Amino acid sequence: MKVQQQPAYLLQARPYLETSLLIDLFTQEHGRLMLIAKGARRGKARTRGLLSPFKFLLTSWAGKGQLATLTSVEQDGHRADLNGKSLASGYYMNELLLRLLHRHDAHENLFTQYRRAVDHLSAGQSPRWILRVFEKQLLHHIGFGAVLVRDAESGEAIAPARQYRYIVEKGPVAAAADTAAAPAPTNPPSDEYALTLRGSTLCALHAERLPAAGGAPENELALRQAKRLMRMLLNRQLQDRRLRSRRVAMEMHAYRTHHADYFSTATAHEGSPARGQPPP
Amino acid sequence: MADPRAVEALKAALRRLPGVGPKSAQRMAFHLLERDRDGARQIGEAIVAALCKVNHCRRCNNFSEAETCAICASAKRDAARLCIVETPADLEAIEQAGVYQGMYFVLMGHLSPLDDIGPAQLGIDRLLALAKADPIGEIILATNLTTEGQATADFIIDLVQPSGILVTRLARGMPMGGELEYMDPGTLNQAFSERREVESHSAAARADN
Numbered sequence: 039m040k041v042q043q044q045p046a047y048l049l050q051a052r053p054y055l056e057t058s059l060l061i062d063l064f065t066q067e068h069g070r071l072m073l074i075a076k077g078a079r080r081g082k083a084r085t086r087g088l089l090s091p092f093k094f095l096l097t098s099w100a101g102k103g104q105l106a107t108l109t110s111v112e113q114d115g116h117r118a119d120l121n122g123k124s125l126a127s128g129y130y131m132n133e134l135l136l137r138l139l140h141r142h143d144a145h146e147n148l149f150t151q152y153r154r155a156v157d158h159l160s161a162g163q164s165p166r167w168i169l170r171v172f173e174k175q176l177l178h179h180i181g182f183g184a185v186l187v188r189d190a191e192s193g194e195a196i197a198p199a200r201q202y203r204y205i206v207e208k209g210p211v212a213a214a215a216d217t218a219a220a221p222a223p224t225n226p227p228s229d230e231y232a233l234t235l236r237g238s239t240l241c242a243l244h245a246e247r248l249p250a251a252g253g254a255p256e257n258e259l260a261l262r263q264a265k266r267l268m269r270m271l272l273n274r275q276l277q278d279r280r281l282r283s284r285r286v287a288m289e290m291h292a293y294r295t296h297h298a299d300y301f302s303t304a305t306a307h308e309g310s311p312a313r314g315q316p317p318p
Numbered sequence: 319m320a321d322p323r324a325v326e327a328l329k330a331a332l333r334r335l336p337g338v339g340p341k342s343a344q345r346m347a348f349h350l351l352e353r354d355r356d357g358a359r360q361i362g363e364a365i366v367a368a369l370c371k372v373n374h375c376r377r378c379n380n381f382s383e384a385e386t387c388a389i390c391a392s393a394k395r396d397a398a399r400l401c402i403v404e405t406p407a408d409l410e411a412i413e414q415a416g417v418y419q420g421m422y423f424v425l426m427g428h429l430s431p432l433d434d435i436g437p438a439q440l441g442i443d444r445l446l447a448l449a450k451a452d453p454i455g456e457i458i459l460a461t462n463l464t465t466e467g468q469a470t471a472d473f474i475i476d477l478v479q480p481s482g483i484l485v486t487r488l489a490r491g492m493p494m495g496g497e498l499e500y501m502d503p504g505t506l507n508q509a510f511s512e513r514r515e516v517e518s519h520s521a522a523a524r525a526d527n
Binding site: 050053055056087088090091092093113115119120121122125126129130132133136282283285286287289290293294297298299300301302 | 336337429430431432433434435436437438442446449450463464465468469472473476477478480481482502503504505
């Protein structure tokens, strides 16, 4: 089989033999697949800088069986690279795709969604809502989409102002009337299989748009509830296997907060020469 | 299993080397046993000796036989500069280039979220302790220009910036002998955004003196 100029993103690359790479690609028309990039680790290989995640690539490959060989790769257009925290979000999306997509299953619409998410992240937008929309799309495309439009028991349309109990593998069920009147708790009781959230959060996820244009508290609630809903549904699909990128992101966050005033509490460098001198 | 146990064990041991599969391992094992028994002894002794003697330098984390490695112990090095690299091979490359006379810190890897490698595995705590205790005027980030290398550099910048120490990064752009026509767009973009003012000849001559 020969494929030419196929749009793709690289999800992961690992060294293979002396000078090659085994690469996991997410392609537009062929889904997720693994290729050998021969000689890609040689010093002067032109492909070397291109074979990295979050670049929109045009890839060609040839070969029979499970493992074909990459024959050419080009970058299509140039965007700012992901950096810092957006990079952690990018790795998270990649790990989800690596874990949840079967090889050779085409997901053209999901590819478009992934591309949009990477573009938004590289434009410096906050990852919080971008990731939720991507997670929703991913679950939908692998056949386990969230139920966001109707009450799973009564079949009635979701009312934004009501409280719902979202039950895994069933969907949202209107909570008893008295809880709807109560002020929305930020941390309603939840467990592995169910959690409580507002109808407006479900509507926001369905529309892929945050409820209020400038209403920060309302958006904050939707962001937090959507995160917990998606995490519950994803954990189900991941069969509770831990996500590495999530663990590393949490460890990095812990370092950032723990060491935030590491240098200001210093006494050890008293008497040291002036800092911050430019290089001569 | 046609071969004696010890031969099988040797093959299994050789397969632990990167890039060595069952066929290569068998070829190596038979070669050592049949044609180069002295060499085999040498390899065995060298590995045991290295395992006993080589450890990480207390200061820079590079491999070292002594508690403090030769570079860290040297009085000739500029202790006000600290260059952060990913691997001992990177350090070696910079040493061979010969232009840098400061100190190093070797991370022994890079942040790699998909491989479950976080800051705790990279000795970031020791790096911070070093930056706090030593009179360092400049931290030079010389991680690779890969996605992981960038992630590592960004993370270290976040952590050390509050210290007020000057943080610099290696320049990126056109390589020696590079031709524009064949340059990838990313490199070319970098080269443009990081272009710099041409020093006048007299200023350059003054700087040389």
